[in-house]
Amino acid sequence: MKVLHTSDWHLGQSFYEHDRSEEHQLFLDWLCDALVEQQVDVLLISGDIFHTATPPASAEKQLYTFIQKASQLCPQLHIILIAGNHDSANRIETAKPLLTLFNTHVIGRFNKQAPEQVVIDLPIAAQHMHVVAMPFLRSADLPKPLADEFDYQTGVQLAYQHALSTIGEVKGPIVLMGHLHAKGGTISEDSERNLNIGGFDAVSAGVFGEQFDYVALGHLHKAQTVAKQSAIRYSGTPLPMSFSERNYKHQVLLAEFNEQGLVDVNPLYVPRFKDVLYIPEDGAKRLAELCEAIAAQDFSKFDSAPYVRLKLSAAETNSRFRAEIDEALKGKDIKFCGIERVSKGAAASEWLFEDLGKVESLSPNTLLDIAYREIEPEQEKAPATLHEKLAEVIASMEE
Numbered sequence: 001m002k003v004l005h006t007s008d009w010h011l012g013q014s015f016y017e018h019d020r021s022e023e024h025q026l027f028l029d030w031l032c033d034a035l036v037e038q039q040v041d042v043l044l045i046s047g048d049i050f051h052t053a054t055p056p057a058s059a060e061k062q063l064y065t066f067i068q069k070a071s072q073l074c075p076q077l078h079i080i081l082i083a084g085n086h087d088s089a090n091r092i093e094t095a096k097p098l099l100t101l102f103n104t105h106v107i108g109r110f111n112k113q114a115p116e117q118v119v120i121d122l123p124i125a126a127q128h129m130h131v132v133a134m135p136f137l138r139s140a141d142l143p144k145p146l147a148d149e150f151d152y153q154t155g156v157q158l159a160y161q162h163a164l165s166t167i168g169e170v171k172g173p174i175v176l177m178g179h180l181h182a183k184g185g186t187i188s189e190d191s192e193r194n195l196n197i198g199g200f201d202a203v204s205a206g207v208f209g210e211q212f213d214y215v216a217l218g219h220l221h222k223a224q225t226v227a228k229q230s231a232i233r234y235s236g237t238p239l240p241m242s243f244s245e246r247n248y249k250h251q252v253l254l255a256e257f258n259e260q261g262l263v264d265v266n267p268l269y270v271p272r273f274k275d276v277l278y279i280p281e282d283g284a285k286r287l288a289e290l291c292e293a294i295a296a297q298d299f300s301k302f303d304s305a306p307y308v309r310l311k312l313s314a315a316e317t318n319s320r321f322r323a324e325i326d327e328a329l330k331g332k333d334i335k336f337c338g339i340e341r342v343s344k345g346a347a348a349s350e351w352l353f354e355d356l357g358k359v360e361s362l363s364p365n366t367l368l369d370i371a372y373r374e375i376e377p378e379q380e381k382a383p384a385t386l387h388e389k390l391a392e393v394i395a396s397m398e399e
C-alpha cells in the first residue's frame, strides 16, 4: 500500500505580492504525474491547503480541478484532506458530499462528541488501512480531562485516544494525520520556555500514543522527523515560503506499507518551478557593487522569471539607492521581492528562522530584538522602552 504525504500547499498565497497560482498549478500537475507513476493508493494532505480562510475562487477551483483530474488518472486513489490553522474548518467541508464521489474525504473540524467521524477505514485492494484524519485542533474542539488542570497538549492526546478507541477491529496499518507543532522529546525534558506559536502550544510526540504505524503531519514548513522517530514526519511545504529556503529541497513523502505496518519512507523532490535568488548570495554589497552584480547576472537562463531579493549593506549612506537600483533592474525579467538592509548582526536571524522549531528556544526579548533589527538594521537591540512594554504585555497575559 502506497501513501503519498504532503501538506502546507497554501493555495492562493502570493510571494512578496507576486501571484503564485502558476507555480501552484505546476506543482499540482507534477503531483498528478507522481501519483500515476508511483501508483499511489492514498494521498494525504495534512492541512493548510489554502493560505487564508477566504481563499480566492481561483484557488478553490485549482483544488477541485486537481481532485477531479487525479481521480480520473488514478481510479484506485483515495484522497484525504484535513483543515490546517490557515483553512476555514467550515468552508473546506462545503464540498464534502460531492467529493465523496471522487473517493475524497475532507475533515474540517474534530467533533469531540463524535470522535469516530475522523476515522476512515480505507479498503485498498484486498487490504485495509485506518486513517485518523485529525484536523487542526482549536482549544474549544478538545475533550477535557476529568481531573487536573486542562492544557492543550493533554487535550490533543485525548482527541487522538478517543478517535483511536473507536476503531473496532484493527485490519491493517494505522496512519495518524495532524496539523500541529510537535516537538522532539518527552514532556518532562521540555525545560525551555514553552513559547506559544500562533496561540497554540507545541506538543510532545507522546500525544500520538503507541498505536500507529505512521504519523503524517503538517504545519512546520521543513520536512523533518519528530523526536528522532522515522515514522512521525512533516513533509514540509512543496514550494519555498521564504528566501531562507532557497537551498533547501522541497519534497513530498512516499510511505509504503504492508499488512504488518510501515516498510519504507522516501522523499520525492519537487522541482523548483521558479528560482529564488538573493543578490548577493552571501553577505551584502554597497550600492555600486550591488548594481554591478545585478548587471552581471544572466536572468535569461531561467525558464521562468525568478524571485529576486537584494541585500544592501546597512553601511550604505546614499539615500537615492532606490532610484539607482530601479535603474539597474530595468528590463530584467524577474519578480522583484524588495531590498534588505543588512547589518553584521543580521546573519544569525536567517539561521534562526530556517526552522520554526528554533523560534521556540528564544526568549520574547530576543525575538523583539531580531524583529527590531529588520526595521532598524543599525541597531543591535530594540530600545528599552519597547522591552518594558513587552514585559507589561507578558505580565498581563500571565494574570
Ligand SMILES: [Mn+2]
Residues within 6 Å of the ligand: 048, 084, 085, 086, 179, 218, 219, 220
Ligand atoms: Mn499551519
